[in-house]
Amino acid sequence: MADLSPQVNVKNIRFIGSQITPDVTDVSRDGGYSVLINGNIVWLYDDTECMGYAGQQLSFVSNTAAVSQPNQNISTVQDFGVVLVGEDSQGRKEYAILANDTVGTGGWIPFQPDELQFNDDNKGQERVAIWPGTSPTPISTTQAFLYAPLVYVDYQPQDPAKEYQARGMTLVKITAPNSGPIAMRQDELVIPGTQVAFGGFATLLGYASTADITRDSTVRDIYLLGAAYNGLQLARVNLEDIGSYTKYSYFDPQNLNFTNASPDLNITDVGQLYLPGTFSSGSVFYSPYFSTYLMIYMNRMVDSTFYVRYLDLNRPLSTFPTDPIWTERGKNSSGIIAEDVEALVKYAWSSEQTLYQSPQGKGGFNYAGSAHPEYFNTQYYAQSLYPVDTPSQRRRNAWYGSTILTEADAGGDGRHLLLSWTSQVHGGLDNGLYEICLAKVEFDSFPEQPQATSTASSTAVSTPITSETPADAQEPTNTPQNMVPNNGAAGKSFLASGRQTGYEFLTVFWGMGLVGGTMLAAHHLSQ
DSSP states (O other): OOBOSOOOOEEEEEEEEEOBOTTSSOEEEEEEEEEEETTEEEEEEEEEEEEOTTSOEEEEESOEEEEEOTTSOTTBOEESSEEEEEEOTTOOEEEEEOTTTTSSSSSSSOOOHHHHHHHHHTTTTEEEEEOOOSOOEESSSSEEEEEEEEEEEESSOSSGGGSEEEEEEEEEEEEOOTTOOEEEEEEEEEEETTSOOTTSSEEEEEEOOTTOTTSOTTOEEEEEEEEETTEEEEEEEEGGGTTOGGGOEEEETTTTEEESOOOOTTOOOGGGSSEESOOSEEEEEEETTTTEEEEEEEOSSOSOEEEEEEEEEEEESSOTTTSSSEETTEETTSBOOTTOGGGGGTEEEOOEEEEEEOOOBTTBOOEEEEEETTTTOTTOSOGGGSOTTSOGGGOOOOOOOTTTOOHHHHSSTTSEEEEEEEEEEEOOSSOOEEEEEEEEEEEOOOOOOOOOBOOSEEEOOSOOEEOOOOGGGSOOTTOOTTOOOTTOOSSOOHHHHHSOTTOSHHHHSOTTTTGGGTSSSOOOTTO
């Protein structure tokens, strides 16, 4: 099919370097997702292994959290739940994150008693993991939610395809008081592991459908993107019914409506997929710079590459008078705002375009790519998320990232975008080491509408890439933090056993960022 959408132009990409975690002695972790809550950017991570100066394992946690604040070095985060665990042979103090003592029950996102018992009974063989997998969605300036996958990790599976088995998606409420970020589980599971992992790729909060004139104007709908084997699927539910899976409805791409029939994971007919393609991790968000939604993601080609699509408001899926509201150039021909999430089912996405090929670590390909629109953007929140008595001129959040780019020099909210990914510093079955890396993209404006092309994928043109790490992003001198030893950690973890180069199953489904519902069957704790 000819792509009628113009390309996104990228002016510059700046590699910033590794994320710095000065509160722990040494850390190996993957993931890296974020949300702005109560004036703090809360970062979430998947498996986190803290190590001592000699590379020995001090602790292992299924998921952890950290905080970034305004005017702070963009590369530095303050980990939550760090404690002194002892000293090494030279008397140097060693710090780590402890799963049960300081960050919750089993992890920052807490485990339930049966899950903890299962992990205790099966140490070294199998465990339940809770991985954030995607960035949370704010429902106000002080609260957010997240659909997080619960996964069974089998350290030595007889069948490699069963190394990771989905239990389902759990709902997490997130707040960030001054004492630190808090995660609370809302019941055990919302979405069974046999279903598409809705919410595992991205979720967005928006106005109620324009087709339902009986609903109150304060009603909000949640749109949930989840990955099936051959592309993304989309579900919708009212915010008040978020915990009731029986009240979810599912987008039918052929009839352009929502039904009660949940899609099958194995659909191969592209006409039955919301967006065909391969997706492993990503972010979907409203860009005030482009005045539409962007999708930034990595696919399953293990090529360390970020891709971009945008919702093209010049390509409505229905034409007037079939849909008199969602017309060319946006809602009532007047564009869209952040709350107009229904536009996701009213307009076509542009084709896949290469955004940035991130530099690989020595251990192999990068994964868990994500975008962080809280940075370089005072319009991160939709206007309706502020308290009703907030004056319009004050409905702006603080500017984050000023140590490398001031607001005055940015050229507008959302023109610059922070990217993160997991880099394999050292691959291997027993001593894999991982870190979060960062880069900043500077967009340019849309070019003129191009001639139709038969190419289904395109590449960003003339994008200068700078790899100099700015001074404020360098590792502080005379400190051991984030300095990864070559010998790795002695303990075997998912980080050490699951991210090895050359596996085939996980190259298709990385760490359940999307896999919450892509496995063949749920595996119950009682088994």
